[in-house]
Amino acid sequence: MTILSASPALARALEERNYHDATPVQEAVLESGAAERDLLVSAQTGSGKTVAYGLALAATLLGDAETLPPGAEPLALVVAPTRELALQVQREIEWLYQYAGARVMSCVGGMEPRRERRELAAGAHIVIGTPGRLRDHLERGALDVTKLKAVVLDEADEMLDLGFREDLEFILESTPKERRTLLFSATMPKAIATLARRYQREAMRIEVAGGESGHADIEYRAIRVAPNEIESVVVNLLRVAEAPSALVFCNTREAVRHLHATLQERGFSAVLLSGELSQNERNHALQALRDGRARVCIATDVAARGIDLPSLALVIHAELPHDAEILQHRSGRTGRAGRKGVSALLVPNSRKRRAEQLLAGAGVQVAWSGPPTAEEICTLDQERLLQDPLLTGDGNEDDLVMARALLAERSAEDIASALVRVYRSRLPLPEDVQDPGFGRDRAAPEAGKRAPRETRDSPRARGVAGGGVWFRLDIGRKKNADPKWLLPMICRRGKITKQDIGAIRIFERETTFEVSAAAAGQFAKNVRRPDGDPILIEPVGAAPAPGQTAHAEPRRQHSSGERPLRAENAAGKKRKAR
Incomplete structure (x- = not known):
């Protein structure tokens, strides 16, 4: 009609x-x-x-x-x-x-x-x-x-x-x-x-047909992320998409404020919307998005109700919504009036099953993938530079005079290098992130079907036995080494998840631990970067001798597939008891 x-x-x-x-x-x-x-x-x-x-x-x-x-x-x-x-x-x-x-x-x-x-x-x-x-x-x-x-x-x-x-x-x-x-x-x-x-x-x-199964012009993506890399993955998604405007959802005001500050520090033109803003502040934020002074909006669900951005091409769920209906409301901000849009869910391993339930409840098919890498973004930057108006625009006579003067003083390679630096100076730097690897090549379950539970024989339950790389910490029982604080510290320093860590063995003056082979290379690079932590982490190349394991027990398997740490020194306990 x-x-x-x-x-x-x-x-x-x-x-x-x-x-x-x-x-x-x-x-x-x-x-x-x-x-x-x-x-x-x-x-x-x-x-x-x-x-x-x-x-x-x-x-x-x-x-x-x-x-x-x-x-x-x-x-x-x-x-x-x-x-x-x-x-x-x-x-x-x-x-x-x-x-x-x-x-x-x-x-x-x-x-x-x-x-x-x-x-x-x-x-x-x-x-x-x-x-x-x-x-x-x-x-x-x-x-x-x-x-x-x-x-x-x-x-x-x-x-x-x-x-x-x-x-x-x-x-x-x-x-x-x-x-x-x-x-x-x-x-x-x-x-x-x-x-x-x-x-x-x-x-x-x-x-209206399709009302129950999401908007036909929205492409849903589920991105595997390490829990401590969520903000870095948001940065890389924004860099890959280069959408005219993007909307990033968090579940709390505190998370909105923190992510907004992070993106501004990285060089993004970003505004926030949360319930604590006055109406005047809210108006200024929305006007900045509409006139192009800001490209990214970070918001809570309530604060984003009713906003309409015609150029919105990307919605990022930095935190999963509470139910499938909210997922559809969030995602429906993009893909409007025949335009295409992307809705990307950031999914840590601990939230994978919940994400699958949400997607099944919303009746949408989703493609699982790892996050965009810094290398992929650099390749895209090179392609985009070749299409940038800096190179494709027509120059006037004054431009040509200056260009000839530059060529007389500098080589073409020097000038091209300077152009690249100018181009990159306008862009936020991409982040080094890893693919945690869970859920590879798996599609979301069909609507109405529950996601399968992890089995005790799954790779996650087996840990990294037989396929790990060993590292050493220069701290042991003498300095009160304890898995309760060692594990978070290792994950933070190496930007990995606890699922990538196998056995932890605590000795008198040092601790050794196992990292999955898939994550070990990136882990080794990450821990070499100074971050103010005095504890040294270095590879040891091989597992400690079996006879040394009396000092500590490796982590034991839990029936659910999680592996709580247990590093107890029986002899030490007896000494304390006396």
Whole structure:
């Protein structure tokens, strides 16, 4: 169906924006059976639903007329969960109805309420707002809904999640009973069904194909990461993608602040969104993303609700979401309006099973891989330099004069080297990261199926027996060496996980430990880097003699596959007991 079959005034606005083919949700609301009916629509964020209900309202508001009469009492009310979404909807509806002569205004928190009351008194055809502010205007008598023909609840599930049920019910009870009610929601929990039964009349149920299985334009990736390398992997993902804008999710405000500081230190133009920001700070952050002054936004789930970034091409889950529904909400910020997007989950080994459950619950297929390496990024940088405007742009006569002067004084190789340095100076340095190796070549389980449990015979349960490389620490029992603090220190220094460490043997003046062969090479490079820790780590080349193991027990296998450390000196205990 062509989207231009809408009202002539709306069709003109659509033509100017190069809208020709309707998205599935737009096509569904334009069907003849949906005309003038209450609608209960399940559609993912980014599916074109704002234009969809704008089109659906046209017949109700305009009838056979091409333009609306002068603005007086509102004819339509759109309720959205957040200020950002309400203002985004206002922008969409304004351009869609510009040739219909519609006056569109917003009533949202964080704005001057007296100015809004003056605008309402001056007359408006369509009012868009957040539940709390709309209720406030209704209670004060500033918002007259007696002539209202339609109400739209946008992202109704989020409004209920945010605790706006009472406000929504107050608004709906205040509006005329004969109004038309359009309810749009990404998910359809029982609370939404109850709201629909109570306030809609024989609503037509529309479920957009693919709504249950994620957005078709989003590519999901699961990235294996070492727990202490999550921030470094975020850096490398941002460097590989070079997306116009990217959104990184964390689960707490503290994690958002820490990652934001880390990315800024690395040279990224980044902003943060969390619940502690004032509305003015939030506005500045979002404006920086929209005008290109910032490329990366780090946010919590609540803080990111309702934001829309048309150029968003990458979503990174630095911490896994709490459930499959949140995974879809996060990922739905990208892959909009026919554009492609990537949703990347960073998965430590301890969270692998949880990640598989989330992906299965969301019904999405995912490709598992290790993180992008520094070498891969350097190769990409070389390819991108050859396409950079520095080289491909046309130079003027002044540029050519300077170029000839440089060639007269310096070799072509010197000049090319300087160009490379200039290019690299604009880019954050990639990080040295490793692939922990779990889950290689494994796809996520099909929707509805549980991921298999680790068995006692799996590689993880067997540890690194027979295939490890031995290293030495210059600290032993004389200096209170204990696996409880040695293991985290070894993992931090070598940037590996505890699954890569086999036996640990503590002697009088030194400790030896085993590292898996796959991780040993990178581990050896990492521990050579100075980090202020006085403990020396060096390879020993072979395992200690079997006769020496009386000083300490190697780590024993646990039935779950984990290997808790036990390094006890029986003789020492007896001496203490005496």
